[in-house]
Amino acid sequence: MTASAARGFPAFPPQRAGARFATTWWGRAWVQAMEDTSLDHKLLRKGRAYAKTGQLGPITVSPGRLAAVAESEYDTVVRVEQLGDAAWERFLDQVAAKSGHIAALLDGDMPHDLVEAAADAAVPLLPAVGDLEPECGCPDWGHPCKHAAALCYQASWLLDADPFVLLLLRGRGERDLVEALQGRDAPAPSTRAAPAGVPVAPAYAAGVPALPEPPPADVPRTLPTWAPAPGVDVAALAGLAASAAARARELLLRGRLPELTEHQDHVRLAAEHDLGLGGLPDAAVQAWRYGGADGLDALENAWTPPRRDVARAQALLEAAWEDETRPEVRIWRNRWTLGSLQLRYGRDGRWYPFTLREGDWWPAGPPERDPAALLS
Numbered sequence: 006m007t008a009s010a011a012r013g014f015p016a017f018p019p020q021r022a023g024a025r026f027a028t029t030w031w032g033r034a035w036v037q038a039m040e041d042t043s044l045d046h047k048l049l050r051k052g053r054a055y056a057k058t059g060q061l062g063p064i065t066v067s068p069g070r071l072a073a074v075a076e077s078e079y080d081t082v083v084r085v086e087q088l089g090d091a092a093w094e095r096f097l098d099q100v101a102a103k104s105g106h107i108a109a110l111l112d113g114d115m116p117h118d119l120v121e122a123a124a125d126a127a128v129p130l131l132p133a134v135g136d137l138e139p140e141c142g143c144p145d146w147g148h149p150c151k152h153a154a155a156l157c158y159q160a161s162w163l164l165d166a167d168p169f170v171l172l173l174l175r176g177r178g179e180r181d182l183v184e185a186l187q188g189r190d191a192p193a194p195s196t197r198a199a200p201a202g203v204p205v206a207p208a209y210a211a212g213v214p215a216l217p218e219p220p221p222a223d224v225p226r227t228l229p230t231w232a233p234a235p236g237v238d239v240a241a242l243a244g245l246a247a248s249a250a251a252r253a254r255e256l257l258l259r260g261r262l263p264e265l266t267e268h269q270d271h272v273r274l275a276a277e278h279d280l281g282l283g284g285l286p287d288a289a290v291q292a293w294r295y296g297g298a299d300g301l302d303a304l305e306n307a308w309t310p311p312r313r314d315v316a317r318a319q320a321l322l323e324a325a326w327e328d329e330t331r332p333e334v335r336i337w338r339n340r341w342t343l344g345s346l347q348l349r350y351g352r353d354g355r356w357y358p359f360t361l362r363e364g365d366w367w368p369a370g371p372p373e374r375d376p377a378a379l380l381s
Contacts, residue, residue: 027161052154075152087176325377
């Protein structure tokens with residue numbers, strides 16, 4: 006076992022009311038994997054309270070294992086499957102393929118494209134539903150119990166601060182990875198002609214190759230220009246051409262485009278390319294800029310969310326007011342009103358904030374999966 010095989014972290018002190026878990030995208034993915042596994046929202050709520058009030062002792066992170074002592078008597082452990090040697094080699098290939106990856110990790114960032122490239126190479130870094138295995142000595146039957154849930158919530162703070170914590174849980178620490186990368190030289194370009202074929206055994210042993218990088222986002226776009234002509238709005242025509250080019254690029258990168266109604270497409274054009282198409286309310290354009298088609302739907306349509314989603318949102322909001330007087334919440338379908346603030350649950354699983362403006366509800370910011378994060 007190397008010196009980097011285990012790391013210890015001091016116990017978290019009690020946090021202020023309304024403190025958030027997981028502010029990074031990879032930290033939120035960790036929390037979501039744990040929450041989506043749980044079927045007991047009361048235990049999750051208690052776990053959040055335990056995490057915020059400092060009910061856990063120091064945390065130890067080691068390969069495949071996250072551990073702490075809860076309430077000074079219960080040994081609480083969350084296990085994560087470790088990656089094998091072959092998977093680590095494929096991961097190192099992905100890190101070494103782009104010079105900025107290791108710099109981003111050392112700077113406390115987990116690049117999206119690195120995680121996606123690793124997944125394409127059959128190297129799962131982020132946990133999915135059921136990947137976190139909790140164990141605890143307490144009498145709770147929950148999966149996870151409130152102590153294991155609290156440990157996962159506090160671990161999201163560790164992951165926010167240092168993505169190498171996630172890599173250590175998967176089997177290797179920062180020192181191991183940096184040393185492995187330092188000893189890995191990029192292959193020199195060959196001047197020999199390519200052979201006519203490759204033997205089958207080496208081809209299979211090479212594993213799944215990495216996908217090529219997508220086209221860079223900053224490629225200058227050259228659009229046609231038109232001379233003024235009777236009955237032709239040249240500025241609008243240029244905007245439509247820019248929109249078509251952007252949609253073509255998105256289709257190239259993603260392989261598909263969401264289907265839009267004529268109304269949605271009009272709003273999209275007005276929001277993304279400042280095309281004044283007439284008859285569109287400003288709120289619709291602003292809703293699109295914050296959340297696209299889902300944000301527009303949250304503005305224009307009311308619907309009834311599943312009971313499980315409602316229960317989870319209620320638990321999140323209650324946890325945010327552990328030590329404060331909870332304001333009155335008026336609930337109508339997917340719209341929850343708290344005084345001059347209204348939270349609308351979108352069909353995409355995110356909450357959209359709205360504020361009163363001259364008697365109407367106006368989109369107030371980008372959406373969040375945790376409604377408590379919008380209270381400020």
